[in-house]
Amino acid sequence: MIEYRNLRVALLGGGSVGAQVARLLLENSEELANRVGASLELVGILVRDVDAERTVDLPRELFTTDAETLILGADVVIELMGGIEPARSYILMAINSGADVVTANKALLATHGPELFAAADQVGAQLKYEAAVAGAIPIVRPLGESLGGDQVNRILGIVNGTTNFILDRMDTEGDTLEEALALATDLGYAEADPTADIGGYDAAQKAAILASLAFHTTVPLASVYREGITAITPAQIDSARKAGYVVKLLAICERLVDAESGQQGVSARVYPAMVHRSHPLASVHGANNAVFVEAESAGSLMFYGAGAGGVETASAVLGDLVSLARRHIAGGPGVPASQHADLPVFDIGQIVTRYAVTLEVTDEPGVLATLASVFSDHGVSLALVEQSMTPAQPGTASRSAVSATATLVIGTHEATEAALAATVTDLAANRFVTNVASVLRVEGA
Numbered sequence: 001m002i003e004y005r006n007l008r009v010a011l012l013g014g015g016s017v018g019a020q021v022a023r024l025l026l027e028n029s030e031e032l033a034n035r036v037g038a039s040l041e042l043v044g045i046l047v048r049d050v051d052a053e054r055t056v057d058l059p060r061e062l063f064t065t066d067a068e069t070l071i072l073g074a075d076v077v078i079e080l081m082g083g084i085e086p087a088r089s090y091i092l093m094a095i096n097s098g099a100d101v102v103t104a105n106k107a108l109l110a111t112h113g114p115e116l117f118a119a120a121d122q123v124g125a126q127l128k129y130e131a132a133v134a135g136a137i138p139i140v141r142p143l144g145e146s147l148g149g150d151q152v153n154r155i156l157g158i159v160n161g162t163t164n165f166i167l168d169r170m171d172t173e174g175d176t177l178e179e180a181l182a183l184a185t186d187l188g189y190a191e192a193d194p195t196a197d198i199g200g201y202d203a204a205q206k207a208a209i210l211a212s213l214a215f216h217t218t219v220p221l222a223s224v225y226r227e228g229i230t231a232i233t234p235a236q237i238d239s240a241r242k243a244g245y246v247v248k249l250l251a252i253c254e255r256l257v258d259a260e261s262g263q264q265g266v267s268a269r270v271y272p273a274m275v276h277r278s279h280p281l282a283s284v285h286g287a288n289n290a291v292f293v294e295a296e297s298a299g300s301l302m303f304y305g306a307g308a309g310g311v312e313t314a315s316a317v318l319g320d321l322v323s324l325a326r327r328h329i330a331g332g333p334g335v336p337a338s339q340h341a342d343l344p345v346f347d348i349g350q351i352v353t354r355y356a357v358t359l360e361v362t363d364e365p366g367v368l369a370t371l372a373s374v375f376s377d378h379g380v381s382l383a384l385v386e387q388s389m390t391p392a393q394p395g396t397a398s399r400s401a402v403s404a405t406a407t408l409v410i411g412t413h414e415a416t417e418a419a420l421a422a423t424v425t426d427l428a429a430n431r432f433v434t435n436v437a438s439v440l441r442v443e444g445a
């Protein structure tokens, strides 16, 4: 038996991810010690209630409610509580006491990342967060290290497992959003407050982290455009399916040049969009995530796998732990984050994409030509128009009666968000339009 040096590991939070990290640390202690060259001794797990019932069987003596004693006695602190406070204060306490830190807390990193990284750099501590984006999928390290010598131009990803699970269930099983969310919560995918998932906040936090990493800049969370999936209706999913598309919540990060000013900048945005079934993102089912990265020299790369789930996410946490424990043993300070440019974040109105607009219109001569001119007035060109009749109500005289309506699905070529928004405002006010039933972006080639 090799005598290893001991590293004291404190775990903050024993929930879906924390309990699995604790179990794996205890079960695989010998193997991990051999890999690291040091024993990773789990010295305690911070919880709210030491006597609470748990789904994972862990030694009761590990549980504590005394955060300070636990943190100050550790070489490495793993934060898996979630939320901003007290997670932020505990991480700062750990860093300032000379510990290295692993966290999965994207909400905290997206809002207080610069403060935490500066604190770590100041004392030469390591702060790792692979689990914070896309769960088990290695994406933080590839962007920060493997692609550190390349220029990343675009990231297109499904980065929230809960919403992907929900949209997939709505599409394939006919679940309501509420039914699918309840299931995602039971399976440990959802955040403690699932509004973070369905409102797109979690994906926006991940987009801020991804864009900052990929473009070597700081993208504040407040600059990430965000729409969630709460307004997505079964009718939209149904009509997307009939047209050969699926609806996915996407995070898109791009390096851009403003056409008018020539100014360089970036965009980070999250919204539900139609993706053609032939696109690889359409085949990402359940709580899986997928992240496409387009880089100048590397070309297109795709990272795919489990984006949520306790044990899956625990894998990423342990990967960070092994990595920083090796360095801790070797000695020397942590490596500071890459030097940052200060690129402006473009407003959503400047962004260019395609759209599918569904209109309910009165069935009268001249409707198509009139509506086409509304689009062209704003420089939005049409790629496709499909019409389906809604029969006149029983008792009306004929198909041409004014009470008959038609549904128009209009696909556009690329246009700016600003132009599309102005078009939709004018369409809503047009006398032929009885309802703007749906406006969805169309993403993916």
Ligand SMILES: NC(=O)C1=CN([C@@H]2O[C@H](COP(=O)(O)OP(=O)(O)OC[C@H]3O[C@@H](n4cnc5c(N)ncnc54)[C@H](O)[C@@H]3O)[C@@H](O)[C@H]2O)C=CC1
Residues within 6 Å of the ligand: 012, 013, 014, 015, 016, 017, 018, 046, 047, 048, 079, 080, 081, 082, 083, 085, 086, 104, 105, 106, 107, 131, 132, 135, 188, 189, 190, 191, 192, 307, 308, 309, 310, 313
């Ligand atoms: N569940 C997942 O699939 C993933 C979660 N994450 C992140 O990992 C972190 C943990 O997530 P989960 O394990 O799912 O959350 P969870 O809600 O299941 O577990 C959090 C645990 O921390 C404890 N806790 C919270 N505040 C505390 C406090 N002040 N004092 C003591 N204990 C406290 C809670 O009682 C709970 O047991 C979060 O930041 C989450 O965003 C990241 C990737 C995937």
Ligand SMILES: N[C@@H](CC=O)C(=O)O
Residues within 6 Å of the ligand: 132, 134, 135, 159, 160, 161, 162, 163, 189, 190, 191, 197, 202, 307, 308, 309
């Ligand atoms: N709630 C998150 C968990 C992982 O980050 C998700 O559903 O993706």
Ligand code: NA
Residues within 6 Å of the ligand: 130, 131, 132, 133, 134, 135, 136, 137, 138, 139, 140, 316
């Ligand atoms: Na990850």
